[in-house]
Amino acid sequence: MADVKFMNLSENDNPATTDSVLIGNASDGLKRTSLGNIVNLAKIAGPVVHLEYVEGTSNPSATDDTAKRTIPIQAPEVAGYTFAFWLSTATIGGVRPTYVEGPNQSSTKVWIYYAPKEDLTYVDPIKIGLEAVYVKSELM
Template identity: 40%
Template sequence: MADIKFMNLSENGNPATTDSVLIGNSQDGLKRTTLGTVGNMFAVHGALHFEEVSVLTSTKASEVTDPKVAFSIGYDITAPAVPGYTFKCWIGSQSNGFTCGNYVINKTNSAAQVWVAAVIGSILTDSNNSVTATALYVKNELA
């Protein structure tokens, strides 16, 4: 007979990860393992991955016809392929070097656009300014 202490579950309804339980199958029979080991079977480490994609605003400088006039312009972005992960959506965008309203069109497509709204043309032609969007990926086993 197995020793009852072999299955050392906490009696207070709050088992510890170091407590042991019996597991078994028809091939290997019964074995002792910790609850921590059982929990690790269900934990997916690195389930999410993030990539930032940036585009210089000056790439569309030719569309700025008057540097003193406000423009709204869209910048193409493409999420890179990440081995072991599936692209799910764009989760945010930002302007870098200037302040403006911005948003992503087609958030669930890996090829999308970041739009900036009502920005003075001279800001868009500045080679130090950019727009960035963050792509969200899910581990392939979960996607």
């Protein structure tokens, strides 16, 4: 029969990375490992979340009504990160409500509100800004 050793567990709320714990799974059974190994497993290099500011401009001279009311946006590629969602869309230099059509799609449209019966012939281009939120790729 195998020699089984038990660990003394301290309750001082001050564990050291050299302290050991039991870990286990169905294929390997129970093993002893240090807290340092568990900490190393959870370490991630660099920030977990990354933000990229993106701007777009409307095209009120477009012939298609949808093209006049929407601004296409594309999240840039960021090495080591995966696009997650759009955050904080706002018009720049004016006040208009906006709506992101696909908030979790890296390529989508932002809709601009125009009042009913507003003549789009005389509307200046509208600029919008929003944040693309990314998460570290190894976490996705």
